[in-house]
Amino acid sequence: MLKLNILGIRGVPAQHGGFESFAEKLALYLVGQGWQVTVYCQESGMGPIYESTWEGIRRIHIPIGRDGASGTVLFDWKATCHALSQEGLFLTLGYNTAIFNVLQRVKGQTNIINMDGIEWHRDKWGVLAKAWFWLNERVGCWVGNHLVADHPNIKEHLATRINDSKITMIPYGGVEVLKANASVLAPYKLKPDGFSIIVARPEPENSIYEMVHAFSRKSRAHKLVVLGDFKPKANPYHLRVMDAASDEVIFPGAIYEAPLVQALRFFSRFYLHGHRVGGTNPSLVEALGAGCAVIAQDNHFNRWVAGSGAAYFKDEPACAGLFDRLLGDAAAVEHMKAASRARFQERFTWPQVLHEYEELLTRWYPSK
Numbered sequence: 001m002l003k004l005n006i007l008g009i010r011g012v013p014a015q016h017g018g019f020e021s022f023a024e025k026l027a028l029y030l031v032g033q034g035w036q037v038t039v040y041c042q043e044s045g046m047g048p049i050y051e052s053t054w055e056g057i058r059r060i061h062i063p064i065g066r067d068g069a070s071g072t073v074l075f076d077w078k079a080t081c082h083a084l085s086q087e088g089l090f091l092t093l094g095y096n097t098a099i100f101n102v103l104q105r106v107k108g109q110t111n112i113i114n115m116d117g118i119e120w121h122r123d124k125w126g127v128l129a130k131a132w133f134w135l136n137e138r139v140g141c142w143v144g145n146h147l148v149a150d151h152p153n154i155k156e157h158l159a160t161r162i163n164d165s166k167i168t169m170i171p172y173g174g175v176e177v178l179k180a181n182a183s184v185l186a187p188y189k190l191k192p193d194g195f196s197i198i199v200a201r202p203e204p205e206n207s208i209y210e211m212v213h214a215f216s217r218k219s220r221a222h223k224l225v226v227l228g229d230f231k232p233k234a235n236p237y238h239l240r241v242m243d244a245a246s247d248e249v250i251f252p253g254a255i256y257e258a259p260l261v262q263a264l265r266f267f268s269r270f271y272l273h274g275h276r277v278g279g280t281n282p283s284l285v286e287a288l289g290a291g292c293a294v295i296a297q298d299n300h301f302n303r304w305v306a307g308s309g310a311a312y313f314k315d316e317p318a319c320a321g322l323f324d325r326l327l328g329d330a331a332a333v334e335h336m337k338a339a340s341r342a343r344f345q346e347r348f349t350w351p352q353v354l355h356e357y358e359e360l361l362t363r364w365y366p367s368k
Contacts, residue, residue: 002365003036003088007079008096008114010072011041012057015256018282019093019116022172026091029354030361031056038086040079042072049082073097080104089365095140096133105143110366113144115158116279137161146364151279153300168360171305173353174285176344180263188225188252195223195250196270196295199261199283202228202238207274207297209241214319216246222327224272225264229254265290269333270326273302280305280348288344293336295322305348309339 006023014020027037038058047063062078064071076097083090084103090111092101104111115137141147141161148170149155155169182192196215200206208226215224230251232239242251255261265271271292273284276299284305287294296302298312311326313319326332 001034001036002362003038003086004030004361005038005040005083005086005088005090006093007040007083007090008076008093009039010075011043011059011061012039012054018172019114021282023093025173025350026354026357027057028055029350030358033358036088040075040082042075049078076100084109089361091361092144095136098136098140098143101143102139105145110145110364111143112146112148112361112364113140114148114150115140115144115154116150141166146360148360149279151301152304154279170353170356170360171280171348172282172285173350174282174289174344174348175262176341176349177262177266177290180266181259182263182267184260184263185267188250190223190225190250190264190267192267193269195225195268196272197225197227197264197268198272198274199227199265199287200274202226202230202235202241204237205275205277207276209237209244210316211272211274211319212241212249213244214313214316215323216244216249217320219246220248220323220327222248222269224249225268226251227253227255227261227264262286262290265292268292270295273297273306275302277301285344285348288340288348291337291341293326293333294340295319295326305343307339307343309336309343311336 006027009020009023012024012027014024023039027039030037038060041059041061043061043063045063046065050061052059052061060082062075064075066074077100080100080103084107090104090109092111092113094116095113098113101111138161141158147158147167149158149167150171152169155167158167185191198208198211200208202208212226226249230238230242232242265287271287271294273294273296275281276297278301288306294306294310296306296310296312298314311322313322
């Protein structure tokens with residue numbers, strides 16, 4: 001039986017974001033293909049390491065008594081040390097603690113690393129954090145037996161560190177949404193096509209302020225829903241965004257219920273995507289799968305994912321101009337929605353993505 005051990009995430013079932021959702025999809029798919037899949041899971045608290053099984057997936061639970069980044073680093077260290085005693089192939093999602101994977105390379109284990117985005121480019125990190133991520137990106141390129149890039153431009157970036165032949169480009173996948181329950185909009189006083197939506201962490205690099213301010217320049221007879229965990233009393237950027245918002249902007253908080261988020265995307269007039277850094281963003285892929293008309297920040301990451309059918313802005317005035325021109329253009333909106341579905345089918349369905357991963361993993365499975 002082929003064995004895969006997955007490191008670098010908090011665990012399954014997914015609760016924390018794109019990497020966890022991908023790991024859950026991949027693990028369930030491979031179990032269905034006859035693989036034995038082990039996933040390392042971070043737990044809060046103290047105590048010994050223990051095991052459980054979920055949907056045929058072997059889970060190794062590692063209790064960690066710390067929160068935040070230091071707890072994540074400690075978890076990665078303990079998971080890597082435990083993995084040294086395991087057999088089969090290893091898949092590490094992210095390079096943030098790639099320095100620990102040196103142990104696996106020394107041990108002779110075969111480890112494929114998904115290199116995620118260019119973490120050290122992100123505005124939210126200080127100098128020391130950026131240096132840590134920069135160092136670990138370099139280490140990951142050296143110690144991974146093979147690398148996965150989730151975007152062609154990430155592959156180009158990594159190819160400045162190591163040989164292009166060591167890198168395979170496989171994007172994230174998404175769920176296609178062909179229908180949704182409109183009644184879930186009622187608590188938010190929203191109606192289908194009467195609102196647009198932003199789904200992103202409220203960080204400066206995600207252009208939240210620019211999009212909210214552009215929308216709020218004048219009355220739109222339309223709502224803008226901004227999902228995210230805003231804490232204006234503790235975070236000056238969050239306060240700045242909320243102060244820039246008109247009374248047509250709604251901040252419902254962070255929403256993690258997949259059916260509700262899918263319905264919000266499905267019934268929106270536009271999905272706004274302001275990410276300036278990263279590769280293939282899972283939320284943007286999900287928007288394509290829901291047939292959203294996409295307005296995105298103009299960079300090579302977003303242009304490759306959303307394709308020529310989306311509308312793009314370079315700055316806040318350009319974003320405001322798109323609202324002025326497109327909000328009332330029903331024909332343009334329908335054309336953009338159809339283009340999103342076509343782009344999704346072309347490259348981002350889960351069957352495509354998971355099959356490509358299985359082919360890669362099989363090719364790199366260690367020989368006896």
